[in-house]
Amino acid sequence: MSESKLSRRDFLKVTASGVVAAIAAKVVPAAAAPARQGPYNESPMLADLVASGELPPVEERLPTNPRVITPLNEVGEYGGTWRRAFKGVSDRWGPTKLNEEMAIEWDAPDPDTTNLAPNFISEWTQNADATEFTFTLRDGLKWSDGAPMTTEDVQFYYDEIFLTQLLNKPDFYIVNNVDMQLEVIDTLTWKVTFAAPNPLLPIRIAKSTGGMTGGPTMMAPKHYLSQYLPHLTDDPTLIDAAMAANGKTTWQELHYESAPGDGRGVINFWYFNPELPIVNAWKAENTPLEDPYGMVRNPYYHAVDTEGNQLPYVDRISHALFEDNQTLNLWIAQGLIDMQQRHLSTADFTFFKENEGAGDYKVVLWKAALTHAFHPNVSTPDPVLAGLFDTAEFREALSIAIDRNEINDLVYNGMLEPRQASPVSGSPEFDPDFETRWIEYDPDRANQLLDDLGLTERDGEGFRLRPDGETLAFRITYTDVLGSITPDEIQLVEDYWRAIGLKASTEVVERSLYEERVRSGDVEVGVWFVDRSSVVIADPTRYLGTVNDGPWAVLYAHWEAAQRTPDPSTYAFPNVEPPAGHPVREIWSLWDQARVEPDEASRKALFKQLLDIHKAHPYMIGTVGEDPQPVIVKNNFFNVGEGFISDDTLRNVGLLRPVQFFMRQA
Numbered sequence: 001m002s003e004s005k006l007s008r009r010d011f012l013k014v015t016a017s018g019v020v021a022a023i024a025a026k027v028v029p030a031a032a033a034p035a036r037q038g039p040y041n042e043s044p045m046l047a048d049l050v051a052s053g054e055l056p057p058v059e060e061r062l063p064t065n066p067r068v069i070t071p072l073n074e075v076g077e078y079g080g081t082w083r084r085a086f087k088g089v090s091d092r093w094g095p096t097k098l099n100e101e102m103a104i105e106w107d108a109p110d111p112d113t114t115n116l117a118p119n120f121i122s123e124w125t126q127n128a129d130a131t132e133f134t135f136t137l138r139d140g141l142k143w144s145d146g147a148p149m150t151t152e153d154v155q156f157y158y159d160e161i162f163l164t165q166l167l168n169k170p171d172f173y174i175v176n177n178v179d180m181q182l183e184v185i186d187t188l189t190w191k192v193t194f195a196a197p198n199p200l201l202p203i204r205i206a207k208s209t210g211g212m213t214g215g216p217t218m219m220a221p222k223h224y225l226s227q228y229l230p231h232l233t234d235d236p237t238l239i240d241a242a243m244a245a246n247g248k249t250t251w252q253e254l255h256y257e258s259a260p261g262d263g264r265g266v267i268n269f270w271y272f273n274p275e276l277p278i279v280n281a282w283k284a285e286n287t288p289l290e291d292p293y294g295m296v297r298n299p300y301y302h303a304v305d306t307e308g309n310q311l312p313y314v315d316r317i318s319h320a321l322f323e324d325n326q327t328l329n330l331w332i333a334q335g336l337i338d339m340q341q342r343h344l345s346t347a348d349f350t351f352f353k354e355n356e357g358a359g360d361y362k363v364v365l366w367k368a369a370l371t372h373a374f375h376p377n378v379s380t381p382d383p384v385l386a387g388l389f390d391t392a393e394f395r396e397a398l399s400i401a402i403d404r405n406e407i408n409d410l411v412y413n414g415m416l417e418p419r420q421a422s423p424v425s426g427s428p429e430f431d432p433d434f435e436t437r438w439i440e441y442d443p444d445r446a447n448q449l450l451d452d453l454g455l456t457e458r459d460g461e462g463f464r465l466r467p468d469g470e471t472l473a474f475r476i477t478y479t480d481v482l483g484s485i486t487p488d489e490i491q492l493v494e495d496y497w498r499a500i501g502l503k504a505s506t507e508v509v510e511r512s513l514y515e516e517r518v519r520s521g522d523v524e525v526g527v528w529f530v531d532r533s534s535v536v537i538a539d540p541t542r543y544l545g546t547v548n549d550g551p552w553a554v555l556y557a558h559w560e561a562a563q564r565t566p567d568p569s570t571y572a573f574p575n576v577e578p579p580a581g582h583p584v585r586e587i588w589s590l591w592d593q594a595r596v597e598p599d600e601a602s603r604k605a606l607f608k609q610l611l612d613i614h615k616a617h618p619y620m621i622g623t624v625g626e627d628p629q630p631v632i633v634k635n636n637f638f639n640v641g642e643g644f645i646s647d648d649t650l651r652n653v654g655l656l657r658p659v660q661f662f663m664r665q666a
């Protein structure tokens with residue numbers, strides 16, 4: 001095997017026994033680690049604060065039954081600042097996925113095993129038909145400011161955030177159009193009840209939190225956030241001061257970023273607000289408008305390792321701002337990045353390997369559970385273009401005009417897999433026929449399909465004319481950050497489509513603008529990975545069309561979301577009702593049935609029907625995928641494994657519980 005180059009065949013030999021098994025295995029609750037009663041140890045950075053009386057002793061800061069996390073390879077040591085890089089405010093998922101705290105989390109002790117584990121709760125139980133779930137907090141749990149975390153915070157979340165839609169209601173808390181019902185049993189225990197079975201609730205929480213952005217699940221710090229709700233505050237001047245400091249005109253704007261309900265406000269999102277009490281391992285030291293963006297350990301974090309050392313091991317995380325990937329790659333080669341997976345491309349693998357010595361790091365490989373994809377928007381406001389995009393034969397022509405082998409060889413050194421946008425190999429939902437649907441390069445057939453649709457007339461440049469006589473032109477819109485595709489690949493696809501008479505053009509925009517354009521429906525063909533392709537049923541939103549960055553049916557999806565609100569006419573984003581009988585309606589209906597089906601076999605059958613609609617005539621046009629995912633790891637950075645799955649569903653690098661990463665101090 002070459003020192004600086006790894007072929008796809010070599011990669012598959014390395015990972016086949018581990019990664020594939022991990023996502024094929026049935027997810028089950030992990031056996032609870034035995035509770036420790038002390039003695040406990042803490043980071044030396046906290047010792048002076050304890051000695052001065054500014055912090056209580058570690059035994060008083062931890063729950064009586066802290067979560068015990070087994071380090072991946074070895075018990076670590078305290079200290080250090082973990083240097084990473086990010087793209088600024090809109091790149092929030094970089095910092096937040098390291099630091100999410102769900103009540104129930106994925107637990108991957110090795111690449112062959114994926115479990116569920118209680119996190120800041122000590123346990124959860126559910127009844128036989130999955131209509132009732134009971135959760136118990138760890139006794140003595142505290143917010144990052146030392147205030148007790150109790151079911152008062154659960155009741156506050158339910159009454160003031162969930163029911164009021166101060167934060168959009170998670171769809172898995174609404175069954176048969178009925179909100180979940182809350183019953184607080186005591187200071188540590190609460191129960192939620194659903195109108196019908198909700199068997200996927202534990203894995204939906206593990207994937208999507210189900211509460212404050214980045215956590216915690218079903219809880220919010222009442223003692224802090226009530227100060228910023230006019231009907232609860234004792235001091236309205238706090239709200240006025242916060243509005244003035246942040247340029248807001250209403251109190252509601254303190255609680256959202258782009259639109260009401262998004263939960264990413266300057267007050268209620270820890271990413272923006274260093275003062276917000278949290279349960280996460282690290283709290284913000286400044287705001288992401290500053291460079292670098294810093295995070296520092298939470299002295300009240302609720303987990304310890306197997307020797308009683310309070311986690312996390314790393315004291316601080318620093319995110320340096322960069323604008324283009326060439327800058328990030330240069331930082332890596334210069335040894336300025338300690339550990340990073342986000343924003344690294346398989347196309348740069350050779351560069352990373354060649355600079356291992358200079359940068360004092362090693363490259364480890366994970367497997368990305370995704371497919372690169374183009375998303376013709378069947379709900380685009382241009383009715384003629386929408387009609388073409390919504391025609392299966394037109395999408396087939398788009399798909400088979402693409403030379404996936406050439407893309408793989410020229411752009412990715414043959415390391416990827418030509419494939420259709422579909423569940424990845426090893427996934428419980430993997431279908432080899434779906435994977436190969438419409439991927440054979442056949443430009444002659446593509447031209448014939450377009451001719452058969454009546455698109456035979458050409459303009460003066462040789463491009464086909466639409467049925468209304470206009471040139472058949474459309475824009476491919478993308479953003480050159482994580483989630484988008486290498487520009488070289490996009491250029492090739494543009495060329496393939498122009499070769500069959502379609503006047504494709506490209507435009508690159510900043511990520512926040514891309515998201516804004518998608519939400520407004522002003523993206524004709526979007527470009528984004530079809531990720532979330534490992535345990536697809538845990539998050540099928542790519543296939544439901546409800547993820548804004550992959551806009552194959554975005555305005556239809558907004559209409560569906562609006563119907564779930566008290567007054568659809570006030571829904572924040574443009575929306576269009578899909579035509580009667582449109583396949584997207586059947587997709588939504590099958591999901592509504594599957595998510596409440598308590599019988600596993602019946603649930604899988606319904607979900608297969610949903611995927612089969614895409615299989616019959618794919619809406620998302622995949623090119624290549626199952627990327628070997630490079631991860632940069634400095635030689636003094638430990639407990640980062642090889643061969644794990646990188647997928648949004650499994651929280652990417654968060655799957656490995658970053659609290660157990662450590663840096664060996666010189």
